[in-house]
Amino acid sequence: xxxxxxxxxxGQTKGSSSRRDVTGxxxxxxxxxxxxxxxxxxxxxxxxxxxxNMDHFEGS
Amino acid sequence: MRFRQKPxxxxxxxxxxDSYTLGYRDLADPRALRAAAQKAYRxxxxxxxxxxxxxxxxYDAYSYMELMWYxxxxxxxxxxxxxxxxxxxxxxxxxxPVNPSGxxxxxxxxxxxxxxxxxxxxxQVRGDAGRRQVPGAKRALAHGINGPCGQCHAVxxxxx
Numbered sequence: 001x002x003x004x005x006x007x008x009x010x011g012q013t014k015g016s017s018s019r020r021d022v023t024g025x026x027x028x029x030x031x032x033x034x035x036x037x038x039x040x041x042x043x044x045x046x047x048x049x050x051x052x053n054m055d056h057f058e059g060s
Numbered sequence: 061m062r063f064r065q066k067p068x069x070x071x072x073x074x075x076x077x078d079s080y081t082l083g084y085r086d087l088a089d090p091r092a093l094r095a096a097a098q099k100a101y102r103x104x105x106x107x108x109x110x111x112x113x114x115x116x117x118x119y120d121a122y123s124y125m126e127l128m129w130y131x132x133x134x135x136x137x138x139x140x141x142x143x144x145x146x147x148x149x150x151x152x153x154x155x156x157p158v159n160p161s162g163x164x165x166x167x168x169x170x171x172x173x174x175x176x177x178x179x180x181x182x183x184q185v186r187g188d189a190g191r192r193q194v195p196g197a198k199r200a201l202a203h204g205i206n207g208p209c210g211q212c213h214a215v216x217x218x219x220x
Contacts, residue, residue: 006068006070007067007068007070007178007182007218008068009063009064009065010178010182012176012179038065039065040063040064040065041063054171057171
């Protein structure tokens, strides 16, 4: 495989049995912001986004 | 481009899915995991995972899983998972610490349980795992599953 793929940052939302303070979209935002902060990057530095989702839970 | 963190290089990444229908497969034979692990090891150039990996994070939402996944991951021969556990090789300070994070039995963020294993593997090779750090860890494995009773397995190898 290619030798130039690396994980340079990650983000995880605050874990809790229930998060009534955010919507589902805001939860994604929280994780993305944490990942960008960890990597020291801005959203403008990102060239491609891949999302893992489950339509059943997201009602989309 | 310069990054704030030490990159965790992806050396191997593979997944394999078995039949959805439980009656169509042997639930005590994790062949999908075996296939995924062997492919990831080939990519990473790993011949003996027990010796060549420094830490492993596996999905163990139920206590039987860790023992069976040892065998699927090639850390123990078939039927020898319990023996490996008893030997202490997978404890903190052992030859290959498994789930220094506490694993999924300790905290199970269901839909991202595999991704969190990968985060933990990254923290290990970055040297950022705090009190659960495996000293000097350079190469770590992350494992996640999906589907009923270990239908689909994903294995990734990251390296500092």
